[in-house]
Amino acid sequence: MTLEGAVNVPGDKSIGHRALLFAALGDGPGRVEGLGAGGDLASTRRALGQLGVAIRAEDGAFVVDGVGLRGLRAPAEPIDCGNSGTTLRLLCGLLAGQTGDFTLDGDASLRRRPVLRVTRVLAPFGGRFTVAGDHPPLTVHGGALRGATVHTGIASAQVKSAALLAGLLAEGPTAVTEPARSRDHTERMLRALDVDLWTADGTTHLQPPASLPARAWQVPGDLSSAAFWLAAAALLPGSDLTIRRVGLNPTRMGFLDVLVAMGADVEAVVEGEGCGEPMGHVRLRSAGLKGARIDGDLALRSLDELPLVAVLGALAEGETVVADAAELRVKESDRIGAMAAALTAVGARIEARPDGWRIEGRDALAGGAVAAAHDHRVAMAMQVAGLRSQGPVIIDDPAVAAVSYPGFFEALQARLRGAVEESER
Ligand code: S3P
Numbered sequence: 001m002t003l004e005g006a007v008n009v010p011g012d013k014s015i016g017h018r019a020l021l022f023a024a025l026g027d028g029p030g031r032v033e034g035l036g037a038g039g040d041l042a043s044t045r046r047a048l049g050q051l052g053v054a055i056r057a058e059d060g061a062f063v064v065d066g067v068g069l070r071g072l073r074a075p076a077e078p079i080d081c082g083n084s085g086t087t088l089r090l091l092c093g094l095l096a097g098q099t100g101d102f103t104l105d106g107d108a109s110l111r112r113r114p115v116l117r118v119t120r121v122l123a124p125f126g127g128r129f130t131v132a133g134d135h136p137p138l139t140v141h142g143g144a145l146r147g148a149t150v151h152t153g154i155a156s157a158q159v160k161s162a163a164l165l166a167g168l169l170a171e172g173p174t175a176v177t178e179p180a181r182s183r184d185h186t187e188r189m190l191r192a193l194d195v196d197l198w199t200a201d202g203t204t205h206l207q208p209p210a211s212l213p214a215r216a217w218q219v220p221g222d223l224s225s226a227a228f229w230l231a232a233a234a235l236l237p238g239s240d241l242t243i244r245r246v247g248l249n250p251t252r253m254g255f256l257d258v259l260v261a262m263g264a265d266v267e268a269v270v271e272g273e274g275c276g277e278p279m280g281h282v283r284l285r286s287a288g289l290k291g292a293r294i295d296g297d298l299a300l301r302s303l304d305e306l307p308l309v310a311v312l313g314a315l316a317e318g319e320t321v322v323a324d325a326a327e328l329r330v331k332e333s334d335r336i337g338a339m340a341a342a343l344t345a346v347g348a349r350i351e352a353r354p355d356g357w358r359i360e361g362r363d364a365l366a367g368g369a370v371a372a373a374h375d376h377r378v379a380m381a382m383q384v385a386g387l388r389s390q391g392p393v394i395i396d397d398p399a400v401a402a403v404s405y406p407g408f409f410e411a412l413q414a415r416l417r418g419a420v421e422e423s424e425r
Pocket of ligand 1: 013014015086155156157158159161182183303304327
């Protein structure tokens with residue numbers, strides 16, 4: 001069984017959230033093309049609807065009736081962010097500078113995720129919040145903001161972006177420093193909107209604009225969704241798979257470096273731009289995988305893909321160590337614990353550590369029943385693990401994949417069935 005040919009993946013989730021938010025703040029109707037159909041982006045659309053922003057589907061795109069920088073309206077009901085941490089945390093920054101009180105809430109997973117990291121960074125802007133402990137629900141008390149100089153204290157694009165969005169609505173300049181470089185979509189997209197914003201020595205400076213122009217965004221494919229295909233191809237000897245029209249932002253490309261470190265043959269070619277972001281194709285030809293050590297900046301640049309790295313490590317020759325990734329414990333699930341439990345259940349040799357895993361690779365897994373921990377990336381990573389298992393891998397909640405990639409299982413199965421039929425012809 002091999003994976004060959006070319007696939008398209010859904011629009012980038014991180015960029016999609018931002019395109020919707022910036023369109024909502026624009027002067028007049030903006031357009032978002034190529035938006036992914038996943039549950040998290042639906043959460044941002046629904047939240048904006050609750051905030052008084054009309055969004056309608058038109059020819060496969062979304063038209064967003066921008067209400068201007070400070071035109072969001074406080075709903076009487078709590079705003080439901082579903083499973084989406086990005087929706088909730090970015091809205092904290094954006095709503096801090098609006099008029100009224102806004103309660104943000106979400107599902108059981110979101111109610112376990114930390115928010116003080118955001119509210120703390122927003123306090124110097126004059127942001128006011130009511131929250132019991134460190135988790136949603138929380139209430140944002142909107143009001144006038146002043147520009148601030150802040151340190152995020154953590155390499156988190158969500159925290160950094162919340163601060164930049166507060167700065168966008170504030171009076172006077174803002175400077176945001178982060179300890180290591182997290183994904184920079186907010187910065188790129190604000191520059192594409194002609195906002196006076198620049199980054200030097202780990203600090204991003206922003207001068208608030210009087211207004212944001214309405215524009216059309218073309219969202220590139222999501223490299224984090226492509227990663228499941230690339231990992232699948234890397235695990236199937238003889239594969240040669242291309243992902244088309246995918247985002248190639250350097251702050252997101254760590255997983256490609258991991259694949260190369262583990263022995264895969266990977267080519268990434270920038271062919272154009274969308275949303276101020278490089279985009280192009282990635283081609284992977286499989287080769288025998290070997291263990292690797294993933295830590296520091298590389299762990300940060302491949303953070304969302306580390307569940308897949310655990311799968312690759314479980315099936316690579318020798319030892320794989322993932323370190324400096326304690327943030328995985330506060331994602332949609334405790335991904336360190338969830339992946340260690342799921343991979344152990346299918347016969348992998350994996351030890352969970354506070355900030356990652358130590359894994360002894362083997363040729364094939366046994367298969368078995370696994371818990372996806374209500375986490376889309378765990379569910380899809382274990383589906384990929386099933387490609388090199390002697391028995392089936394049975395996932396308790398495969399539908400959770402729809403948070404970022406509806407139809408992934410079906411698309412992968414259809415592609416593999418096609419490959420088998422082709423080889424039998
Ligand atoms: C995201 C940032 C990342 C990532 C998440 C999406 C974003 O989280 O894990 O899936 O769109 O800003 P951090 O805030 O930890 O960087």
